[in-house]
Structures are given as structure tokens and as C-alpha cells.
Amino acid sequence: MLVSSPSPDSASRAAIRLLKEWLPGASAVEGSGDLELSSRADQPQLISAEIVEGKTLRAVKVPGVDRTTISGFGAFLDGTQKVRLIGRHYGVPIVLGTTSAAVRVRVNRRLVTWGHQPPRLERKLYLPLKYLPPLTETLGAGSQRKYGQFQVVDTSIPDASGAYPSEHPTVLLERAIRAVDRQRDALEDELAEAWCARGEAPLFIDGSITRSPHAAASANAIGVIKSHFTLYVEGEALRTVVGLAKGERSSVFQVTPKSRSAVMSWYLRQRDPEGHDVLWGLVRVEMSRCDNPTERADEISRWVLAETSPLALPDGRWDKMSYGIRDVEEFLRAIS
Amino acid sequence: MTEALGRIVATERKPNTPHEFHFWTAIDSPVGIGTIVRVDGANPMDGQIPHIYGIVVEGFSYTDLQSPMHDVLGHDGLPTMAGYAATERAEIRLYTAAVLRQIPEEPLQPVPMGQVFLAEEADVQVALRMDSYLREGANTGIPIGVYRAGGTEAVIYLDADFLLGPEAAHLNITGVSGLATKTSAVEWLLASMFRHFPEDKGSIAAVCFNVKGPDLCYLDQPGKLEKSDEALYEKLDVEPKPFQKVEYFAPYNAKGLALNTFRNNEALLDNVTPLTWGLREVLQFAEVLLNRDDIDAKADALIDFIVQNVVDKEFSDPLLSKKHTVQSFADLDAWFRDVLRGMEQKDGESWRTHHVATIRKMRNRLSNISTRCAGLVTDSGAVSDLPFGSFEDRTVYVVDVANLEEDAQDLIFARIVSKLREHLERRDLGVKHLVVFVDELNKYAPGDGPDTYVRKMLLDIAERGRYLGLVLFSAQQFRSQVHRRVVGNSGTSLFGRMDPDELSTPGYAVLSPATRTKLATLEKGQLMIRHPHFTQPIFVRFPRPAVMQGREGSERYPQAGDVSLDAAILRALRPLDPAITLPWVQEITALFTQEEVIRARNATLLARPENVKAYFSAQFRKIIPAQPATRPMAASIKSAPENDPYGF
Structure with a gap:
């Protein structure tokens, strides 16, 4: 503690x-x-989710990813x-x-x-x-x-x-x-709601967007979750997710937490897990529900992958963390 | 008020002190090494907001990257990939500044937290304590250049009291050779001094020894200026014109026909005066030309005897075959010969307490002075000298010794400076303040090596000159190798571009690494200044001098080559009387020896008479023109004798 x-x-x-x-x-x-929780109320768990892109969860190579990919994120939010x-x-x-x-x-x-x-x-x-x-x-x-x-x-x-x-x-x-x-x-x-209200550009949010109905409904709020206490896959789908290679994403599924807003989500492998833990470089991305989840997931995945450079080192979570989020954390560390 | 450009930061590892502080700025701020900044403290002290002025001496830049390896990994080892990163790393510009001044000055405390502003012109004056001598009533500022940073352009003034005395004095300039920065800086500063030296402080002139090249030979000729230079002249309130009053002095070459100077082109000879000395002038400084082994108490006593009893006096002695009046080296040699002859006849070992060996040694040493310093020292004793006693205000006197042998250079330094000193002590030089400029101190006042007469003389000026109004402006390439007391006594020091090896010597350890790096890369026209009022060195830019540069001058006015005697006389006299022609010279000099003609020329140049032709002609000894031999004509025979058998 x-x-x-x-x-x-x-x-x-x-x-x-x-x-x-x-x-x-x-x-x-x-x-x-500084204190942290000595234990979490909820244990690590697997939850099945509704697939909205195809019928089964599969690995999808994110198309159009190269070093010239331009990120569409205009800002980063963290606390x-x-x-x-x-x-x-x-x-x-x-x-x-x-x-x-x-x-x-x-x-x-x-x-x-x-x-x-x-x-x-x-x-x-x-x-x-x-x-x-x-x-x-x-x-x-x-x-x-x-x-x-x-x-x-x-x-x-x-x-x-x-x-x-x-x-x-x-x-x-x-x-x-x-x-x-x-x-x-x-x-x-x-802050997320204030940003979405102005609708300037997509916002990279560190964590889930399901808490805020406004953020969950906004096309400009993209949540990127680094921790996987809850994995929204089971069985074969779990194997697919942990087997994702660098630059691959899972099919899009829908996340509907209790007393929170429903959003679309998918897993994305940012870095090559070879020689690392199975969750190495794995993030889960959340976006508002939409009619074209495949195109939207591909586009946002490209953006997230583009944000892997520069590295967020020396932060220990650098395999999953974008540099923009590290910058926000450093900024908050300086003012608080 | 301008916007703040930085904020003070202090950490336990990098605390601020009363003499140093740290601040950060935006990435694109105009701050650099040498920038002057003002800090406004956040909390008043005794009801007054503290203002701290500082100059940036070091800069740091870094990102949040912990290890270079992280950047390599982040871009897969490909530097070109870095350009595609969506975000650039957070980066800092952190600067260290040395405190120039704190207001209030007491109590002296560490620099407080606060905002940092770019210093404006008024701030620069306060920061460098120039406000004390630019105020109404003092007004002793001499512009040395312009400080520029981020849109601020401030004139930097030296305090005349600390540049020319009496508070402090002397100036030393260091820099690599070849950039002409040292000479240009001195030429510019002389122009600025002549314009701004306060009238109420009296008259001022300069004697410049041109020891190498032609750089000082065209000070009265206009040079090429660029628009940026003209703007600087306007800002510094100095007219961009060459010096109005310049006098040149140079000895003749060994043959005695032409002046031994780069400035011997006929078009420029009107203000060039020959520099020739006779026996009396030289004997006073004989020790300059004699090496240490020659000068002992016995030799010194003999020289003193000659000076006191022989030179310019009618000297007789039972030993001598005749009376001697010694006025030239030739006379002196004749006197020596007579003395030695008499001693041989008498078979004596000493004469008037002087041993024959000493007399022979001194004869040998003194007699060849006129050979070693040919062109400067004349056998005849003719003297043409600087106008000691009638020096004029705001005039530059250039003595060109660039082409002379080392002995002759030493003799000229020693005698001229000694004469200047004598006259200044008597307050009869003609001006109250005199600047003496000497380049190549590495040669003339080295830190090691023999203790020469010239070095002693330079030390004397450096240590005591300011009380007399005699100020030394000196220059060299390696300050670290100049005698410590010469540079140590220079109240003001200028630094042009420096050699990195020189900068690594201990004397520069007080400068920060960044300042040393800047010194090693200074552009032509930039200087770093240390002055008694400035607590830290300041970087300034000065304009190109408004005089013709040596290279251009030597191309436009080529040095005259060897000429015949007649042509040399014509060239020497024509500036005095343009009506003189070569046929006239040939006609006048046809019957005389070269020595006689040169003597007549020297006398004419010295006298500068109204009627040059008449004066020159009058110098030749009266020679009755040879009459053609005539035979008495035999009376004509009107008729043949009557008894002449052959008569018709």
C-alpha cells in the first residue's frame, strides 16, 4: 500500500x-x-461480448499502416x-x-x-x-x-x-x-465532455469512455485502455486476442458495462509480443457506436499505432502507453 | 512593457546564487549566449521590487528522453523514421546567466524567483553600470560597439576615465591573425575616441607603430563601407570618414634612396616624413642595440664618457693627434681611431681609466650601428623626427617599422616612447593624452625570454603611463604568452575570434564553456569586451573602419620599387614643389656624389622651405665651374721674313 x-x-x-x-x-x-488500493473489489475476469464485426472474433491486419501514417488525434486527456x-x-x-x-x-x-x-x-x-x-x-x-x-x-x-x-x-x-x-x-x-461539446478533433482518452454518456456517444472521444483486468473475450476468442501480432486488431465488439454507456471496442496489438507477456503491447480501444465499425476501427487503429512513436519511456507502461498520455501525466505531475 | 521570455528556476542540485541564476524559455525564444536579461523579482524587498540583470553564459537543451537508446528503439534504428513521429518530445531550453548587477545592491542575496525579460537599451545601461558615466555631467562614454539580441540594439560605451586614465587605463586586444579584427577594432576605437572624448578632458592623439603589413598605411584614405556599417556609424554617432589628420614617419631603405614603407607611392608622400637619427639620438639608447654581454659597468662608463665629453663638443687630449668635434658616426670612428693610435704609440693599456680592450669593443659595437640600422641612423648626423612638442589634437602619427630589421625596430620603439614619456612628464608634448598602439606583443613583450629594453619600456607604460596620460593599446595573437603585467594592467580587454588552443589555457578558465565556444567562432566585426564597469564580458558588434584596408591600399597605391638617385630625389621633393622636374634634378645633382645629394635632399625635407629649388640647390658646396683650358693665341705673321728661305 x-x-x-x-x-x-x-x-x-x-x-x-x-x-x-x-x-x-x-x-x-x-x-x-502515496497510497494505492491494497486489493481490488473485482477479480480479473473474462466476459463475453457481442461481436459487431462479423460473426466470430478474428484477427484483422490493420490496413494502410506504414511509417507515414498520420494520426488523427488532436489532443490527449488523462488524470x-x-x-x-x-x-x-x-x-x-x-x-x-x-x-x-x-x-x-x-x-x-x-x-x-x-x-x-x-x-x-x-x-x-x-x-x-x-x-x-x-x-x-x-x-x-x-x-x-x-x-x-x-x-x-x-x-x-x-x-x-x-x-x-x-x-x-x-x-x-x-x-x-x-x-x-x-x-x-x-x-x-x-474535461472529456467539454472537449466533445466543442467537437474540434478526436481526443485520445486514457481509459474507458463508458462512464460519461456524452463521451460514449461522441465520435471525438476515443478511449484507450491499457489494463486488462476484464477481458471481453472467452474461449477461442481469447486465444485469438492473445495471439494478435503487431499491427493486428481483433474484430469489433460491443461493451455494455453495468450502469454505464455502451460503446464499440476492439483489441489492438501495438508491439511485437515475442519474448514478452501475452498482454505486452495490447490495448483495448473504445469508440462510440457507429454504422461502419470496420472502417472506423481500421482508421482509429492506424491513429493509435501512429501514436506509439515516440516511445513513452522511461514509463514502465511504455509498451501500451502513447507518448501523448505520458506528456499529460508529466504535466499533471508538475502542477500537482 | 515587453512580455516575459523566461522564468527563473532553482533546484537543490542547481540553486541560484548571488552571482548566478537559471531560467527556462520557450523553444523559439531569441535568447543566446551573451544575451542580457532582466529578472523582476516576485516579492518586494523593503518596498522595492528587486531587479537583477544577468548575461547568459551557458545553455542547456534536453528532452524527457532518459537514454539515447530509447530513441533508437522508438524509431527502429532508422533516423529517418523520427520525422514521422506524430509528436515531438517535450524539450527544454535552460539557460544559466551570470549576474551583472542587482538592484537594490544591498543586501546581496541569491537571485529570487521571478520572470525573465529581454533587456532593453535602458536595462543594458543599468546592467553594465553605464548609467554612472552616461549621466548628465559625467558624459565620459566612448562608444565601442552595439550589443544586439532579440531586437534590442544598445550602444555599449567604455568609460573614458577607465580607458585613458586616470582611474584605470590601457587596452589589450587578442585574436587570431588574418581576420584583421585587431587592427580594425583599434582603427574604429580611435575614430570613436576622437569623436567622443570629452573636450573638457583635453587633447588626445595617437602614435601607432605599424609593425607588419600595410594595414595602418592608409588611415587617411576612404574605405568601402556597407549599408549595415553606415547604420552602425549612425547609431554610434561617429562620422564614417577616414582620419582627417594623419602623419606618417618611416626611415629610408639601406641605400637611402626611398622611404622604407608600404606608403612610399608618390601619390601618398605628402604626409610622409623621413625618420632619420644621428649619433646623439642613438647613443642615448645604445643599450637597446647592444646585447647583454656587451653592456657592463666599464662599457657603460665609456659610453657615458663619450656622450658627456665627446659628442657635439670640441675634444682635445694630449694623446690625440688633433682636436675632434664628433657629430656623426664617421666622426666618432675617426675619434676612436685616433685614441687607439695614441694608446698604441704610448704603449698604454688604459686611457682616462678606460681599458684599451673596452675601447676596442665599444668601437666595434658602436661603429656598426649605422650599418645595422642603415636608413634610420645616418653617418652624417642629420635628424628628422616626430614633432615632439607640437603634437596636435585628434591626430594619428603612424611610425612604419614593418620592413625594418629587429634592431632598428627596437631602437625606434625605445627612443620614441622614451621621448613621448619625457615630454608628457614635462607636459609639453602638445597633447594631454596620448595613445600608443603596438601590435605583436608576443614578440615585443613575451611572458618568457630575455628581459629586453622594449619589454621593460612597455611594462613601464603599462604600470605607470596612466598617470602621465600615456596609454598603451596593445594587441597580440596569444594573450597567455604576453607578460602578465602588461595584460594585467590593461583595464579594458577586447577579444576577437580566438584560437581554441589559446582558449584552453588557464587564463580563460573563468569563462564558461559556451562563452569560450562563442569566442572561437566570432565573426569578423564582433568582439568580447571586458571593462572595469562590466562585471561580466559583453559581446558587441563594431563597424568596419572607414579607412582603406591594407590590401586595397597596396593594390591601389603600389609600393615604389628601386629607383635611380635622380628619380628618388624627384619623388622626395615633388610633394614640396610640384614644379620640380627630373631634368632639373639631373642638372643640379650631376656633379655631386650620391652621399652629397642625399644629404641635400634630407636637409630640404627637414626644412620644408618656401623655395624648395633654391634651398636644395644651396645645399651643394660651391664649385667653381671648370674653365676650359686656353692657349695664348700666337700673333699672326703678317709677312714672311726677308731672310726666310722657305718664305713665299
């Missing part, structure tokens, strides 16, 4: 100072680094998050979450920040208010309260059945981390 132990940054120090002032009994946690345990109040974790998202537009082959919507950057305190004494000087109401310079997010809100989370510190910490996750998703969706 603990990734690193850097010294507290200025935001953490400010939050700790406030907490000690407004929450007597709170103690600082020294040397806490980042930092979760830091900054203190405790008798065992109750006090978490500072920093979320950010930005669109970087390509101008003359260089990436610059989109001028129509500034990058999003938010710092919030994630507190299980139920298990803490009443905060003095707390303003506002509900889950979005203002505490000094920080907004407060209540991580102890009861679920749909009305049950409060356990007071177990690990449970509370994981709820805080999920809340930060959701916050980052919200920022990304906000």
Missing part, C-alpha cells in the same frame, strides 16, 4: 497544521507516501491522483487526496495545454466524519464541506442499504482511496 516515503509536501504540511488546530487529538503521520495518509485521530485515518486532469492539444507536433478549459486540480480532505468528533469551524453541509482551505469529503456515508462502513482503519482508508478515484474520474469526464 505504501509506495514511497517522501517528506510531506507543502499541501500536506498545511493540512496537518489545520488538523492539529481544529481537531484536537489528531496526530501527524510522518513519512507517509492523476495522489492519496496521502497525513494523520490519524485515535486510529481514524485522515487522508489528503489530490486529483488532477488535463487536455493537452497538439500544435505543430508539440503538446500544449488546452486553452478552452484549464487543467483541473483539486485537493480535498477525505474524512470519515461519523467516527470523528464534530469539527469546529466547519462550513457548509453534506459531503462537500469547507475546512480551512480544504474541501472535506465524508467517507463514512452509509451505502444504499443504510449501512455505515466499518471503523476498521483499513476499510476507512480504502474508502478514502476509492473516493479519490471517483473524484479523478469526475474531473476526466468533465
Whole structure:
């Protein structure tokens, strides 16, 4: 869970100072680094999907790919998050979450920040208010309260059945981390929708576009998913996907996640997997539903393949990551 | 206000200090090595926003690439593939600047965070502390060139008080040979000084020793200028004209017929004066021509005896066969012969405490001076010299020693500079400030080698000249090989394009690698300047001098070749009187020896009389024309004698 132990940054120090002032009994946690979820709620899984290009899932050589292929993407969208345990109040974790998202537009082959919507950057305190004494000087109401310079997010809100989370510190910490996750998703969706509303050029989005109905319906939002916790293939189709060679894609299928929007999707092998893991260089691409999935999938695949240069090294995910997304992440790292 | 072009950055690894800071700019910003920038601090100090001025001394560029191998892999080892990448890598231009000035100056703190702006003309004046001597009432700025960067064009001024004294003085210029940058820079700076040197500081003139080539031989002739040069002249407020007052001095060649200078074309002789010295002038500086082994206490005593008691005096002694009046080397040799003859007759080993061996040695050494310095030193004792005592304001005096033997060059340096110094000490030179320009310091003031008279003399100017108004402008190819005290005493230093080997010597270690690289690639017309007011070297561009360059001059005015005696006399006298013709010269000189004719010419040139023909003719000794021999005519016989048997 603990990734690193850097010294507290200025935001953490400010939050700790406030907490000690407004929450007597709170103690600082020294040397806490950025936190990640210790476990995912859902296990890796295989799900069958509806094929919309042909009847069976097959490998398709992406046509027209050569070194002169020009990418049609005009911009890149990504978000980042930092979760830091900054203190405790008798065992109750006090978490500072920093979320950010930005669109970087390509101008003359260089990436610059989109001028129509500034990058999003938010710092919030994630507190299980139920298990803490009443905060003095707390303003506002509900889950979005203002505490000094920080907004407060209540991580102890009861679920749909009305049950409060356990007071177990690990449970509370994981709820805080999920809340930060959701916050980052919200920022990304906000920017994606703003971009789609202007309809300037196709947007390369790091991750799924199914969360936002607007993005999922826009021809200008293309999601590229690097992680394959869920594989939308089973049986022979799975073998086809893991056997994809460099420059090949799978047939287009439809993804319909629960409580999310349906989109068309396919797998695309960006790099030669020889000597690597079967998922090496494999991404899943999402686009809005359309009437000509073959032509559209070929075109977008060419764009995605064109974005494999320059390499996203030294990022460890360089086999699947485009340089544009790495640029957004570096930009967000610089401002957050 | 202009837009910011950069932002200050500081990290623990690369912190800012009171003397250095770092900033980044956009990829296409006009910043380069030598650019002057202004930093506006973000937070006021004592109610004042700090302004920091700096000059860029180093630049870095890099991308987010961690290893070159990643780029190779990313393009499958094919460099041509890189051009097809959809996106170019994020790239940074990071610069390091050396602080020129901080305002407020106290307390001196590390450079704060803030925005970076390109310095405008007013900023440049403040950054280089020129505001202190360009203000009303001071006004001692001498334009040296124009600083250019990103649209800013600012005149860079040197402070006359620190260039010509008394605060500091002297100028040294270094650069590779062949580009004519050193000579051009000095010619330009003299023109600028003559235009801008404040009237209230008195008069100024320059003595230039032309030690090689013809570059200094056409200072009064107009040169070719380009439009860009004319624009620079206008910006620097100097008229693009050749020097109005130039006087040339050169000795004769060994034969004594023509002046030993590149400027001996008949069309240019009107302001060329022969440089000839006699015994008295030379004996004062005999030690210049004698090697170290020759000069000991005994020899020195004998020379002193001759100078005090023999030269220009009627000298008699029981030992001698006659009275001697020594006025020339020929007279001196006769005197030596008489002394030695007398000693031989007397069989004595010493005379007036001087040992016979010393006398013989000095006779040998002194007698051949006129041979070694033929053309400069005359046997006859005729003297034609620089106008010591009547130097004129804003005049350049060029002494051409380029074609002379080393001995003669040394003698000329030593005597002229010593005379200049004497006159300046007495305040009777004619001008208050005098610039002496000497090129080839690697030869005349080397860091190692024997301690010559010329080197001692240059050291003396460098160390004490500024109190007298005697300022040394010196030049050389390798500054590192010039005597440290000569270059060390130069308040102002100019650097043209430099040799990379020279730049690798310790003296240049204070410059950043980027500055050294720029120095090694400077264009003609560009200089790097160090001046007491500037805390860092500054790069400037100066205009081509408005005088004819040596190569063009020597093509347009070819050097005169060997000529006959008559033609040489005609060439020498015609500038004084254009009516003189070759037949007239031939008629006047027909009956006289070459020596007599040359003596008459020298006397005429020295006197520059109103009636040149009459004066020249009068120099010859009166010769009664030979009368044709006549026999008395025998009286004619009117009639035959009567007793003449053969009579008819």
C-alpha cells in the first residue's frame, strides 16, 4: 500500500497544521507516501461480448499502416491522483487526496495545454466524519464541506442499504482511496465532455469512455485502455486476442458495462509480443457506436499505432502507453 | 512593457546564487549566449521590487528522453523514421546567466524567483553600470560597439576615465591573425575616441607603430563601407570618414634612396616624413642595440664618457693627434681611431681609466650601428623626427617599422616612447593624452625570454603611463604568452575570434564553456569586451573602419620599387614643389656624389622651405665651374721674313 516515503509536501504540511488546530487529538503521520488500493473489489475476469464485426472474433491486419501514417488525434486527456495518509485521530485515518486532469492539444507536433478549459486540480480532505468528533469551524453541509482551505469529503456515508462502513482503519482508508478515484474520474469526464461539446478533433482518452454518456456517444472521444483486468473475450476468442501480432486488431465488439454507456471496442496489438507477456503491447480501444465499425476501427487503429512513436519511456507502461498520455501525466505531475 | 521570455528556476542540485541564476524559455525564444536579461523579482524587498540583470553564459537543451537508446528503439534504428513521429518530445531550453548587477545592491542575496525579460537599451545601461558615466555631467562614454539580441540594439560605451586614465587605463586586444579584427577594432576605437572624448578632458592623439603589413598605411584614405556599417556609424554617432589628420614617419631603405614603407607611392608622400637619427639620438639608447654581454659597468662608463665629453663638443687630449668635434658616426670612428693610435704609440693599456680592450669593443659595437640600422641612423648626423612638442589634437602619427630589421625596430620603439614619456612628464608634448598602439606583443613583450629594453619600456607604460596620460593599446595573437603585467594592467580587454588552443589555457578558465565556444567562432566585426564597469564580458558588434584596408591600399597605391638617385630625389621633393622636374634634378645633382645629394635632399625635407629649388640647390658646396683650358693665341705673321728661305 505504501509506495514511497517522501517528506510531506507543502499541501500536506498545511493540512496537518489545520488538523492539529481544529481537531484536537489528531496526530501527524510522518513519512507517509502515496497510497494505492491494497486489493481490488473485482477479480480479473473474462466476459463475453457481442461481436459487431462479423460473426466470430478474428484477427484483422490493420490496413494502410506504414511509417507515414498520420494520426488523427488532436489532443490527449488523462488524470492523476495522489492519496496521502497525513494523520490519524485515535486510529481514524485522515487522508489528503489530490486529483488532477488535463487536455493537452497538439500544435505543430508539440503538446500544449488546452486553452478552452484549464487543467483541473483539486485537493480535498477525505474524512470519515461519523467516527470523528464534530469539527469546529466547519462550513457548509453534506459531503462537500469547507475546512480551512480544504474541501472535506465524508467517507463514512452509509451505502444504499443504510449501512455505515466499518471503523476498521483499513476499510476507512480504502474508502478514502476509492473516493479519490471517483473524484479523478469526475474531473476526466468533465474535461472529456467539454472537449466533445466543442467537437474540434478526436481526443485520445486514457481509459474507458463508458462512464460519461456524452463521451460514449461522441465520435471525438476515443478511449484507450491499457489494463486488462476484464477481458471481453472467452474461449477461442481469447486465444485469438492473445495471439494478435503487431499491427493486428481483433474484430469489433460491443461493451455494455453495468450502469454505464455502451460503446464499440476492439483489441489492438501495438508491439511485437515475442519474448514478452501475452498482454505486452495490447490495448483495448473504445469508440462510440457507429454504422461502419470496420472502417472506423481500421482508421482509429492506424491513429493509435501512429501514436506509439515516440516511445513513452522511461514509463514502465511504455509498451501500451502513447507518448501523448505520458506528456499529460508529466504535466499533471508538475502542477500537482 | 515587453512580455516575459523566461522564468527563473532553482533546484537543490542547481540553486541560484548571488552571482548566478537559471531560467527556462520557450523553444523559439531569441535568447543566446551573451544575451542580457532582466529578472523582476516576485516579492518586494523593503518596498522595492528587486531587479537583477544577468548575461547568459551557458545553455542547456534536453528532452524527457532518459537514454539515447530509447530513441533508437522508438524509431527502429532508422533516423529517418523520427520525422514521422506524430509528436515531438517535450524539450527544454535552460539557460544559466551570470549576474551583472542587482538592484537594490544591498543586501546581496541569491537571485529570487521571478520572470525573465529581454533587456532593453535602458536595462543594458543599468546592467553594465553605464548609467554612472552616461549621466548628465559625467558624459565620459566612448562608444565601442552595439550589443544586439532579440531586437534590442544598445550602444555599449567604455568609460573614458577607465580607458585613458586616470582611474584605470590601457587596452589589450587578442585574436587570431588574418581576420584583421585587431587592427580594425583599434582603427574604429580611435575614430570613436576622437569623436567622443570629452573636450573638457583635453587633447588626445595617437602614435601607432605599424609593425607588419600595410594595414595602418592608409588611415587617411576612404574605405568601402556597407549599408549595415553606415547604420552602425549612425547609431554610434561617429562620422564614417577616414582620419582627417594623419602623419606618417618611416626611415629610408639601406641605400637611402626611398622611404622604407608600404606608403612610399608618390601619390601618398605628402604626409610622409623621413625618420632619420644621428649619433646623439642613438647613443642615448645604445643599450637597446647592444646585447647583454656587451653592456657592463666599464662599457657603460665609456659610453657615458663619450656622450658627456665627446659628442657635439670640441675634444682635445694630449694623446690625440688633433682636436675632434664628433657629430656623426664617421666622426666618432675617426675619434676612436685616433685614441687607439695614441694608446698604441704610448704603449698604454688604459686611457682616462678606460681599458684599451673596452675601447676596442665599444668601437666595434658602436661603429656598426649605422650599418645595422642603415636608413634610420645616418653617418652624417642629420635628424628628422616626430614633432615632439607640437603634437596636435585628434591626430594619428603612424611610425612604419614593418620592413625594418629587429634592431632598428627596437631602437625606434625605445627612443620614441622614451621621448613621448619625457615630454608628457614635462607636459609639453602638445597633447594631454596620448595613445600608443603596438601590435605583436608576443614578440615585443613575451611572458618568457630575455628581459629586453622594449619589454621593460612597455611594462613601464603599462604600470605607470596612466598617470602621465600615456596609454598603451596593445594587441597580440596569444594573450597567455604576453607578460602578465602588461595584460594585467590593461583595464579594458577586447577579444576577437580566438584560437581554441589559446582558449584552453588557464587564463580563460573563468569563462564558461559556451562563452569560450562563442569566442572561437566570432565573426569578423564582433568582439568580447571586458571593462572595469562590466562585471561580466559583453559581446558587441563594431563597424568596419572607414579607412582603406591594407590590401586595397597596396593594390591601389603600389609600393615604389628601386629607383635611380635622380628619380628618388624627384619623388622626395615633388610633394614640396610640384614644379620640380627630373631634368632639373639631373642638372643640379650631376656633379655631386650620391652621399652629397642625399644629404641635400634630407636637409630640404627637414626644412620644408618656401623655395624648395633654391634651398636644395644651396645645399651643394660651391664649385667653381671648370674653365676650359686656353692657349695664348700666337700673333699672326703678317709677312714672311726677308731672310726666310722657305718664305713665299
